[in-house]
Every structure is written in C-alpha cells, then in structure tokens.
Amino acid sequence: MPYQSNSEFIKNEVQNENPPNFEGFENQICPYLGLKFDSKTWMGFPSPINYCHRVKPLTVPKFEHQREYCLSNNYSQCPIIMVGPGQRMPKAIRSQSEKRPTVRRIIRIEVLIGLLLIMVILGGIFWNQIIAGITQINQSASNFPQTSTQTLFITKTSSPTIESSPSPTSTVTATQESSPSPTLTPIPPSETPLPPTSTIEPPILALETPIGRDKKFIIHAVIPGESLELYAKNYDTTVPAIRAVNYDLPSFLPLDWVVIIPLNTSDVTGIPPFEPYEVKEAISVETLAEILSVDLTNLRLYNRIPSGYALNPGEWILIPRETPKP
8 A cells, every 4th residue: 555644644534434544554653643734744752742633623642642652553552543533632631731721811811801891990980080171171261361351451441541641750661661571482391201111022931932031041841862962962052051050950861851951052151050940820920939939030030021920820930049069
C-alpha cells in the first residue's frame, strides 16, 4: 500500500465512517497526530502543540498518552481509535494545559463585564454634574450683558457734570479723559505641560516565550533526549550561563523538569539565579512578592511586570533568589 499522508488518511476515515485501517503505517506514529493548523506535521516528542485530529474539538493529549500511544507502535490500541471519529476526548486523556485558556477566558469576560458596569455607573454620576455645569455657564453668560449696560449708563451721566464745571479741575479732567488708556500685555503661563505618561503593554508570561526586557529568558520543560549542551546550541548561550541563572539545578535533568535558559547571551554577570514559578490562582504581583519573601523591585524588573499587575492562573514567572554560598 503506498504511503498516505495524515490529512488524506483522516479525510477518508471521517467520510467512510469505517474502522481505521492501519496497513502501511507500521513503525510509524499515529496518523491522527498533527499540529493544530497542519495535520501533516507533528513534533516527534511529547509537546503541547501535538493535537489529536480524530476528536472534536481538536485537543492535545497528555504527555504520557503521547509517549505510550501517539508516538509509538501502540497507537492502534488507543482508546480514541477504538471509538468512532468526531468524539470528544476523554477527560483522563486530555492535557491539563487545554483547560487553562478556558478558565482564563471566563475570568477575562467577567472582568470586562465588571468594567462595563463600573463605566455605566460612573457615566450616570458624571452626566448629572456635566448638565449642572452647563446650566451655570448659561446663567453667567445671560447676566454679563446687563452689567456692561449699567456701566455705560453711569459713564454717560457723569461726563456732563465734569465738562460743565468752570473750575480748572475740568481741564484736568479733560486731559485725563483724552489720555489713552494703558493696554495690558498678557503674561504667558509659567507652568509647562506635563509629558504624556508611557504605558507598558501587558507581558506574555508563558512557557517557551521570551520573558524580560534587556536580557530575555526562556522557561522550558525538559523532554526526553535533551541536555544543557543542546539548549546552549539552540538558544545561543553556554552551559555555565544556564547553570548560573538556575537556582538549585540538578546535574541530571529529570523528565518534565522546568529549566530557565538565557536567550542569545552568555554574559549573566550580576543576574541572580531564578526559580520558575507557575501561578495557581489570580493574585497581584505585590501580594505574591510578599508571600514568597522576594524583592518586589527585582521581581517586576526581570519579568517586566508593571506595578499593580494581576497575575492569572497558568502564567509562569521568574522568581529571583539569592546566590547560594559555595
């Protein structure tokens, strides 16, 4: 039987709704495994971007399930293969990382609804104040012409009295009236306009994502076959630099161990060792720094987190620790 790509194999199985025929796929991985938008491509090791295209919606299996079935000759014994196509992936097989975006999305929707309600309430309060202010301005404008009319009337009645007086004071008064009135020069304001305040975009705190500002770091989960030498080559750094920025790094990397890798640099002078930390519940960065007994300034600096930032469940950050004494 000629080789058949993953997308053609899945298309035929879904249209025919027949039990899958694995002839010709011996010693290969599961034909339903692929990337989310490319079923022909997959990662040859357990990865959070390996999706199962036999279930709906597309879901990432657990790393243990990928090793035991998806990436081995045992894929024909997979519980998902045993049922018809288009089924939902069982909860016991589904990767835990698939649940986090849903919870995060719900939290964001609730926060957005809360902000909209606050804006509606504040808008109703300030609207009444704006209407009252406009009414006062209209009243002041209507009273201004009456005051100027009275002033002109008083000036006209006082002028004949001064001119009809034969005393020398009338001459002086005439001289005073003929002299031009001084003009007032407006004084420019002394206050300088304030510069616009800069805003910091919210950071992306996740695995396999650069974290930091001047020097960036990658938080990576170890998979089989990897080593510090491989990380140094792939991320343009050195093994001593990797060991320097990791707090309590073992000599042998266990499976699923989370390691911190400096990105595109081997000079980590002055940088403290870090400990990777996954946020379990929504919490402010100030509260987390107090709970973990770490310096708030360094915590915000190395993670590029603004003041008052609310950490969300599932986010990963760098916890700066003191350099262990030799």
